[in-house]
Amino acid sequence: MNKLILSAAALALTAGAAASQDVVRMGTEGAYPPYNFINDDGEVAGFERELGDELCERAGLTCEWVTNEWDSIIPNLVSGNYDTIIAGMSITPERDEVIDFTQAYIPPSPSAFLAASEDIDLDTAVIAAQTGTIQADHVASMEGATLVEYATPDETVAAVRNGEVDAVLADKDFLAPVGEQDPALMLVGEDVALGGGIGLGVRESDTELKETFDAAITEMKEEGALNPLIVKWFGDDAETW
Amino acid sequence: MRWLACYLTTGKHMAFYASFGTVLLLLAITAPVALLFGFGGAMAARSPVAPLRWFGKGYTAIVRGVPDIAFFLFFVIALDQGFEWLRHQALCPDWDQPVRQGNDFVVCDIAKLPLSSAPQWVHETYGFFLAVLTFAIVFGAFAANVLFGAMRAVPRPQLETAEAYGMSRRQTFWRILVPQMWIYALPGLSNLWMILIKATPLLFLLGVEDIVYWARELGGMKTQVYEYPHPDWRLYYFLALLVFYLGLTKVSEAVLSRLTVRLSHGQATMAGEAQRRAGA
Structure with a gap:
């Protein structure tokens, strides 16, 4: 009887393993x-x-x-x-x-800059990017520009809106709809190919x-x-x- | 108006409202567990047995010294891996591959905790209990220190009198020391409680979605991909949270001040003495 229970349990376990795969x-x-x-x-x-x-x-x-x-x-x-x-x-x-x-x-796919004004000099700007992204690495490597990192994509955009930073660098596919929605924000400069x-x-x-x-x-x-x-x-x- | 009614009852908002329950449940479970850990820690720290004393002191010193965020990021992953490793040893004795493969932590499928085939709510509950355990360990260390201090604050003559009556060490502890120490511990413990209330956003580091996570998520600007596009509304969501937190603080303060009055009763403290005179 015990053996029966054991083998049933073993069967159940192996079945579980197969299913969890x-x-x-x-x-x-x-x-x-x-x-x-x-x-x-x-x-x-x-x-x-x-x-x-x-x-x-x-x-x-x-x-x-x-x-x-x-x-x-x-x-x-x-x-x-x-x-x-x-x-x-x-x-x-x-x-x-x-x-x-x-x-x-x-x-x-290209990354783009989004800013609150057309005439920003990206070479000396303060630029936001999400922590641990290729965009953050890129801004860090831009001479003259200052990188400010945020934990979420949403916060990087909010930082541009409230003037904490001059621009944000992120995937263009993410930023383009944001720029369309908010008349105060626009894509600036040239796109960069990353990744x-x-x-x-x-x-x-x-x-x-x-x-x-x-x-x-x-x-x-x-x-x-x-x-x-x-x-x-x-x-x-x-x-x- | 109609739009707002629909907007405020979306599935996402329902999850937001439910997360208030999650936070309250976490507080309700964590507070007593942390107090228990603290009590154990304080008892260990005063123990006459040296290894136990080292353990108690080590626990309070180490946990209090490690930053919360580091504790929550790394300790929890380590704890989870520890559990899985134990299960792995027990359930898959004939597994021939190493558990650590480069950066990867690999255990056999049936040792996974929870099983990867388990429904999502099991994963969420497991995450929640890991969160409770971690919070309890962290806040237990602080509580241990508070209780340790409170135990030493009980007037020495009280204990000497107990000994003079022939009480054993154990009896003195449980009948004289513990009932009297709470009033000394209360200010420290109430501070801890207030900090615990506000510490819940750390939950998201553990994958538990709390009210701050949802407020941020719901308040953030929504583009046309969403059903209800809107500009950045985080201010309003955070204002709602502010009201909630202030309300919780107010209720806690009322409860704590009643508790102080009750605990002062018959104590050899100034408040206790004042109560005695007022009653006489």
């Missing part, structure tokens, strides 16, 4: 529209939500969405609190040392998951299913594959 927790920031944001129903939405759901469906995975602060998004991935980062994260050599990326699902495109971040030890998502992204690119999605969220001018 198929749930992939997708980590995102939820504060970077239109890439990812929390919609009015309190759900994760945006380009990456739609893309992620599509990728999971193609790969036959059940996906669960989790939000995490940008600052600690990589530590929580490597410690296993979720399995992927899908948060508009550009592929850079520095990040690649700590985690692995799938191939890019958004081609390298190697945006990909899904996975743990370095998770090669299987990386290959699964890579295959699904390739499939979407080949079928031409990815470009319409990019155009839907980022407009007709967006870079496509």
Whole structure:
């Protein structure tokens, strides 16, 4: 009898292990529209939500969405609190040392400056960027400009609005709708090309998951299913594959 | 008006209203647990057994010295990994790969806590309890120090009298020292309570969405992607939080001052003496 219970328990455990393989927790920031944001129903939405759901469906995975602060998004991935980062994260050599990326699902897209006045000299300006982004690295490397870092994308824009900084540097796809909405703000200067495109971040030890998502992204690119999605969220001018 | 009614009842606003409950629940659970940790810490710190005393003193000194934000960022991840490592040792003895692979922390699937197949609410509850535990450890250290001081503030003659009556060390502690120390501990503990009320935004570092997180999220400017686009409204949301926090402080103060009156009763303090005279 005892043996029966034991083997039943063992069976249940192995079944549990098999099932848990198929749930992939997708980590995102939820504060970077239109890439990812929390919609009015309190759900994760945006380009990456739609893309992620599509990728999971193609790969036959059940996906669960989790939000995490940008600052600690990589530590929580490597410690296993979720399995992927899908948060508009550009592929850079520095990040690649700590985690692995799938191939890019958004081609390298330009970053832009948003300011409250047209005649700002970007070479000597005080410029806001979100902590730990490629834009922050870029501003830090601009000679003469002063970098001010903020924890969330929203705060970087608020800083321009209340005059704490002269301009903000962020992905153009994020800043353009902000500039359209607020007549007091405008895109200034020339766009800068940063990063190697945006990909899904996975743990370095998770090669299987990386290959699964890579295959699904390739499939979407080949079928031409990815470009319409990019155009839907980022407009007709967006870079496509 | 109609627009506002619809706006204020979106799913996101419901989550905001619910987070008030989360914060109150956290306070309601953390405060007694932290007090328990503090009591244990203070008892350990006065123990005649040296290792126990070192433990008590070490606990208060180390935890009080580490910045909260560092504690919340790193300690919690370490705690979570610690739990998972223990489960890993117990559940997957024949696992042949190392747990640390470069930067990665990898345990077998069934050792994950909670299991990655568990529904989202299990993850959230687990995160919440990690938060309670961390808060309790941090605030317990401060409470331990307050209680340790309060125990020493009880007039020495009281204890000598107890000993003279032939009470054991244990009896003296529980019957004479503990009932009398609360009045000395109360000012310090009430400060801690007030700080704890305001410390809840640290919750978001642990992935628990509290009222400040939602106020920031809801108040931030909304572009056309959202159903209800609006400019930066954070001021109004934070004003609402201000009212909530001030209300909570006011209620706490009322409760604490009643408690002070009750605890002063029959004590050998000035307030207790004044009460005795007024009654006589």
